[in-house]
Amino acid sequence: MSQLNCFYNKAINVIYFPLIGLNASIVGYKLLSTKPQKEETIPASEVSGCIEYRRYYSKNDGTAIIVSTIDDLLAIMSKQSSNVIICLPYNLRSLPQQLLPYMESFKKLILWFGNDEVSWYTAKHFAKKLNEKRCYLIRPTDSQPRPKLAAEMNYNFNNIIKNAQPLWHKSIITFQDLKEEILINLQNSDKVEGVKWKRYTHLNRILKGHRRGEFTILTGPTGCGKQLL
16 A cells, blocks of 8 residues: 555545656545545546556566556555556546546556446447557456456456457457548549449449459349349
8 A cells, every 4th residue: 555655534534545647746636435435536527647556676568457446456456466557537437638648658458347338338438548459358257357356256366367358459440440541532532443334334423433352242122134234
């Protein structure tokens, strides 16, 4: 706990965890109330820092585990399963744009949230903001619950972390990957047209000719004249 530079206010039973931003500056606090247990963040929005744990005398391998709650952070710390652990300032509610520059130094980010539908959806949403190509996800299953539950069940943290799967796959192409190429094609449609059919001028207007790599299927109901083509 001392590595997190937190302090305890006995009068109100609250532990203050500093949120660290760029240049190791404190930009806010995440509060953990003990009775009843709840988390609160100051400021309430758009903070540019997070709780960061770095294990003493460990090598910087460019990898960090991202969790949403202080309980999960402490659970991974207790197992000494990661050199760097990051706890998000607003749990799963939001990932401030101001926090993204702080994350730029990491080559690999492992997102370890809960195994409910909200956590699964949020992980994929956050990964898009963090750059999917460097994001890995600990799949939400009963054998891989959130860190606090995994610690209570005495699961092997190292095995769970090793099973983290990449969110981005090189064989899957999205519109985001192709949008620049599509825009260029639309702006220069006359230059990307294919070989024109001499017989089917109407198809030329629709398909802009026959381009290499394309496979066109013409279909229709019985009796529409497919064989005449």
